[in-house]
Amino acid sequence: MEHEAEANGLSQRRIRVELGQLKLFAKAIGETNPIYFDRAAAEAAGLPAPLAPPTFSYSLGVLAFGSESWSEELGIDPEHLLHGEQAFESFHPIYAEDELLLQRRVVDQYEKKGGRLSFVVVETELTNQRSELCVRARMVGVIQNA
Amino acid sequence: MIDMTDLIPSDLALPHRLPPVGGHAFTRAQLALFAGGSGDHNPIHIDSDIAKAKGFEDVIVPGMLLMAQVGKMLADWAGPSTIRRWNVRFTNITPILATPTYFAEILERTEVAGERCLRLAVWVEVPEVGEVVRGEAVVAERGEAGER
Numbered sequence: 001m002e003h004e005a006e007a008n009g010l011s012q013r014r015i016r017v018e019l020g021q022l023k024l025f026a027k028a029i030g031e032t033n034p035i036y037f038d039r040a041a042a043e044a045a046g047l048p049a050p051l052a053p054p055t056f057s058y059s060l061g062v063l064a065f066g067s068e069s070w071s072e073e074l075g076i077d078p079e080h081l082l083h084g085e086q087a088f089e090s091f092h093p094i095y096a097e098d099e100l101l102l103q104r105r106v107v108d109q110y111e112k113k114g115g116r117l118s119f120v121v122v123e124t125e126l127t128n129q130r131s132e133l134c135v136r137a138r139m140v141g142v143i144q145n146a
Numbered sequence: 147m148i149d150m151t152d153l154i155p156s157d158l159a160l161p162h163r164l165p166p167v168g169g170h171a172f173t174r175a176q177l178a179l180f181a182g183g184s185g186d187h188n189p190i191h192i193d194s195d196i197a198k199a200k201g202f203e204d205v206i207v208p209g210m211l212l213m214a215q216v217g218k219m220l221a222d223w224a225g226p227s228t229i230r231r232w233n234v235r236f237t238n239i240t241p242i243l244a245t246p247t248y249f250a251e252i253l254e255r256t257e258v259a260g261e262r263c264l265r266l267a268v269w270v271e272v273p274e275v276g277e278v279v280r281g282e283a284v285v286a287e288r289g290e291a292g293e294r
Contacts, residue, residue, distance in 0.1 A: 021183070021185075024179070024182055024183040025183035025184065026183075027179060027183065028176065028180040028182070028183035028184065028211075029183070029211065029214040029215065029218060030170070030176075030215075030218075031218060033222075033226075035226060045226075047226075051226055051227065053214065053217060053218065053221070054214070054217030054218075054220070054221060054229050054232075055210055055213050055214045055217050058184075058210055058213075059183070059184045059185045059186070059210075062184065062185035062186050063185040079188070079189075079190070079200065082236075083208075083209040083210065083236055084236060085233065085234065085235045085236070086210065086213055086233065086234055086236075087232065087233030087234075088231065088232055088233070089230070089231040090229055090230055090231065093226075093227045138233075
């Protein structure tokens with residue numbers, strides 16, 4: 001079953017976690033704890049490198065795939081798409097300089113309200129250079145049909 | 147430093163609401179920074195002309211910026227790398243200049259893969275529209291900064 005799903009619509013990208021991106025992300029969300037953007041502070045806290053904040057894995061998906069890749073695949077205008085739900089399961093931390101493999105697939109599509117709302121569920125798994133599954137992320141997008 | 151003691155007293159009655167965390171009003175400057183930081187360049191978050199053309203009153207705050215703040219609240223409380231699983235629904239549009247308040251309530255003690263955890267309800271309110279985010283989180287009760 002798993003192999004069928006992989007053969008059908010699996011997209012893969014590789015991305016390196018850039019410290020500069022972590023710094024900008026931290027500034028944008030008002031994160032002041034330096035373990036998330038400063039190498040010396042991270043090491044002083046016993047971390048191998050600055051730590052990615054809890055939702056940064058979503059941004060890694062956006063950065064790796066482009067925000068519109070899967071919506072184009074599905075023929076959805078991304079400007080009509082709203083972010084309905086987001087979920088994360090975390091198994092290992094993600095650090096600056098990690099080399100991640102991102103694997104993404106559409107796992108469900110359905111309609112509500114007599115077809116006026118369409119939903120798409122996209123799952124992304126992030127695996128690090130030690131082949132450890134770090135995060136499984138699930139996004140529910142909502143499309144308002146005319 | 148990482149606090150290795152329990153997050154809550156063992157006899158604490160649940161549910162137990164944590165002190166709400168107030169946030170700053172979302173500014174256009176922050177939304178521009180977040181577009182760069184998050185990689186999400188959707189113009190409805192940064193270009194009021196396009197937001198208005200799409201039927202919004204003005205630019206709207208990205209849901210993932212709100213979720214990032216919820217994550218910060220949980221990590222500030224429970225420690226880095228302690229959120230094991232969490233999910234939120236974006237239940238309403240958050241307008242620019244809205245001032246958010248972040249809430250968390252411990253629902254129960256639980257266990258995930260042999261690890262003692264707490265399950266919490268989390269939500270975000272802004273005075274303009276009420277609740278804009280609603281979800282749940284499971285955090286490890288003894289956090290470690292490194293591997294779980």
